[in-house]
Amino acid sequence: MNNFADVHAQAQFAGDKMKKNNLFTTDRMFCDMYCFEPGQTQTAHVHSDSDKVYYVVEGRARICIGSEEREVGAGTAALAPAAASHAVSNPGPGRLKLLVFMAPKP
């Protein structure tokens, strides 16, 4: 595995649903680039024993963590701690590129 990644070069989108592009994987964690066309969503879900961090690289994101929902832009990081329900959607109008870190790897 290469230890360096250009996140924009790795950002692939899909017309039918948000697309996960893996950048790095180890035994302990993974780092992905999630790509959302306007209107695409990652529906609410829970990881009982893993923490996830989102970082908005480009675009707008509506991020829900537990009972808190915020619409945020580039430069915002968000933590979905283990056992907290979390969801993301792209309210548009542009594409959303989201860096994602999760540990431990579920």
Added chain:
Amino acid sequence: MNNFADVHAQAQFAGDKMKKNNLFTTDRMFCDMYCFEPGQTQTAHVHSDSDKVYYVVEGRARICIGSEEREVGAGTAALAPAAASHAVSNPGPGRLKLLVFMAPKP
């Protein structure tokens, strides 16, 4: 702890050495914003059992992982896997803001 962070608002620099600003900490990982003035360095070191991911938010970074050294800009992510020596410096001319994820927390 707040689950949302504006990384630029949290970016504090120090004149004497690079500054680590914590964004999120859990039992399993941490997420920091490292801030480097031009010329500041994080010297080479090793974490035997933890992986670290760097993401360049702003500025230029000279990142060394194992025997590979690259100078990269905003939009580049780098993985320092457990047991690999890693170091970062800011070659300038601007400030460097580096998002850092590490798991498990050492």
